[in-house]
Amino acid sequence: MGVHVVLLPWTSQGHITPVVQLGEVLATRSEGFRVTLVVTARVKARFDRTASPLLYHPLIILQVIDDGLNPDPSYTPSFPEVIASLPTQQQSLESLLLALAASPHPATCLISGSFCSWSKSVAVKVGIPRAELWSSPAFIYCIGFYHHCLLSSGLIPFKGKLEDTWITCIPGLPPIRGTDFVKEFLQRQEDFEEDPERFQRVCQYIKDTYGNANEQYRILVNSVYELDSEALDTLCADGVQALAIGPLFLHNTPNKGTEKPVNPLGISAYEEDRxxxxxxxxxxxxxxxxxxxxxxxxxxxxxxxxxxxxxxxxxxxxxxxxxxxxxxxxxxxxxxxxxxxxxxxxxxxxxxxxxxxxxxxxxxxxxxxxxxxxxxxxxxxxxxxxxxxxxxxxxxxxxxxxxxxxxxxxxxxxxxxxxxxxxxxxxxxxxxxxxxxxxxxxxxxxxxxxxxLKKTVQEGGSSRRNLDKFIHDLCSLADQKAESSV
The missing domain is CATH 3.40.50.2000 (Glycogen Phosphorylase B;)
Known part of the structure; x- marks a missing residue:
């Protein structure tokens, strides 16, 4: 039956890039792996506009799902528009995964960006595991996973001056000055007073996105253990299966990180001036x-x-x-x-x-x-x-x-x-x-x-070991699925 990985990135370029890099690593490093990249019509139009090689990549299959939004590649939907579109995306993704389930190449695993938390319920419904690819370091993931610590410490709704505040309550993260902290996680008192319901919605969104990380099949982090060890160890101690597998762009270099990596995929939303x-x-x-x-x-x-x-x-x-x-x-x-x-x-x-x-x-x-x-x-x-x-x-x-x-x-x-x-x-x-x-x-x-960084992707390096382990686990999943279908 073989391994078939379905990739679902968040739609911004900074999130698409590592997802595509992971797809190419899996497709080229693992014989018999099938990789499908799922994008919205708007992202597909960006690829069309820049004549991206992804459109005819020999190892990555491109599939478009409907989000009901404007497909113009220059259009940027608002956050409320994105939230309103989620039921449409869920239905479209479910239809795709069910069609694959009835095909000779059913999906082994769904790997989606953390901001695609809406895909969790779809994966459960279809009966496949979902892994997350986190495109920032693990110390940032800790802020989302331990967001409740900000609440219990009385830091949100935030009432003070950012420049006079140090955030010290997030496990896995050293003290961070308020002015440097992720503003989306530090909702202010005036925001709460202006729209209490929105404040609650944001807190719920953070909980939905990060709160059940220890229930996900894996959290793949585009980082390096040696850069991010405290955060990764903290997450793992709390039951999160977090694996640092980055930098993803290095795994496919000709000599495992000893030469300059080239991005052959052409996934830029803008035309490069060479x-x-x-x-x-x-x-x-x-x-x-x-x-x-x-x-x-x-x-x-x-x-x-x-x-x-x-x-x-x-x-x-x-x-x-x-x-x-x-x-x-x-x-x-x-x-x-x-x-x-x-x-x-x-x-x-x-x-x-x-x-x-x-x-x-x-x-x-x-x-x-x-x-x-x-x-x-x-x-x-x-x-x-x-x-x-x-x-x-x-x-x-x-x-x-x-x-x-x-x-x-x-x-x-x-x-x-x-x-x-x-x-x-x-x-x-x-x-x-x-x-x-x-x-x-x-x-x-x-x-x-x-x-x-060079050593981490070479034989025996921390990221190479973690990536090899993940590939081995995917193969085991596919074997189990094949046995159960006999």
Whole structure:
């Protein structure tokens, strides 16, 4: 019968990427594995728009389910719209899994993103186990799983000042300043007063998403045990079958992590401007600062202008990705940047709308990465040995920044004043990383972590062992199913 894994990612690119990477690992590493990737019509339209190789991947089968929402690839549904669409998605997924059950290739296991918790009931109804793929580190998963500790500690509804508060009650997580904590988990008193029912709905959503993690078949974490050991050990001690199997992009490199990984799947929602690589070819070794804020962050125009002023004053060479619609209420580059900025920096700066990030980070001209600290970007940066200028924007990024700066010491954070970065604070961070002792330490430390990540996916490495164990367990599931059907 063989193993048939059905993958269901959350629809944002940062969540799709590791799910697709896992699919390719399973399809190429395990003979006889069948992999189906389930996406909405909107995600499929994104693949069509960028002519993604996923459309004709020889080992990954693409299936579209209905969510009843606008299929335009540029459309971003609101959270209430997504919640309202869940019954439609559940019915569509159930129909697909039942059709597979009646086929020669029934599903062995459903692997979905943690934010697809609505798929749990579908898997139970169809009679297959569900594993989660968590695309952030385990220390972030702990915040969701132990969210009740925030309630019992009286931290939510939150009434104080974030800058004066340290969150110390989450098992598996070191103390985190309130300003760095995941805001979605720290609902404020004014939010409760404005809409008490919404507050309860958010708490229930968090409980539904994380609360029964110890009942899931496996929680697969796109992280590395050596980076994330306290959180992983804490979850496992509470009965969660959590396995660190990352970085997923490394498992399919030709020599098990000894060469630069390439992303052949082309799952980017935006067209890459590869001219930036030729531009980098003409620059000196370790001389260019790469700047990118991921696929989803929205940044205020005034902060973008502060960054531009800081770059101009620093005289630093830079490659800057300004994604379409990445600035709040602005669409034109000319309206975002200070007047005459591009002309004044034309000899030492280049701006593109999207870049092939792995190739850029691997380029010898890159000296550092000014990053939003998204987890995919953080893993890529560690692997390629590039120190980080940390400027988190949302979600888990503030907590990631804390680990980058304080625990792993592979980067320096841009300090914020009243919640915003200024040209002075950006300039100080650039200077510290390029010229001062903390920067020298970060450059040395990131090389050590690069070596660590390489070892985790090689024979005997922690992530390789965990992935091999998961593959073995899937094979056992398929064998049991085959025996029961005889």
């Amino acid at each position: 001219s930036c690589l030729q531009w980098l070819d003409g620059k000196e070794k370790a001389s260019v600062l790469y700047i990118a804020f991921g696929s989803e962050a929205k940044i205020a125009k005034d902060e973008m202008q502060e960054l531009a002023h800081a770059l101009e004053a620093s005289e630093q060479r830079f490659l800057w990705v300004i994604r379409p619609e990445s600035v709040v209420d602005e669409t034109s580059i000319d309206s975002i940047l200070p007047e005459g900025f591009q002309e004044r920096v034309t000899e030492r700066g280049k701006i593109v709308s999207w870049a092939p990030q792995m190739d850029v980070l691997a380029h010898p001209s890159i000296v550092a990465f000014l990053s939003h600290c998204g987890w995919n970007s953080t893993l890529e940066t560690l692997w390629l040995g590039v120190p980080i200028l940390a400027w988190p924007q949302r979600a888990d990024q503030g907590v990631n920044k804390r680990f980058i700066e304080e625990h792993w010491k592979v980067g320096i954070a841009v300090e914020k004043h009243e919640g915003k970065a200024t040209r002075a604070s950006i300039g100080i961070a650039i200077r510290e990383l390029m010229q001062e002792e903390r920067g020298a330490i970060a450059r040395e430390r990131v090389k050590e972590y690069q070596e660590l």
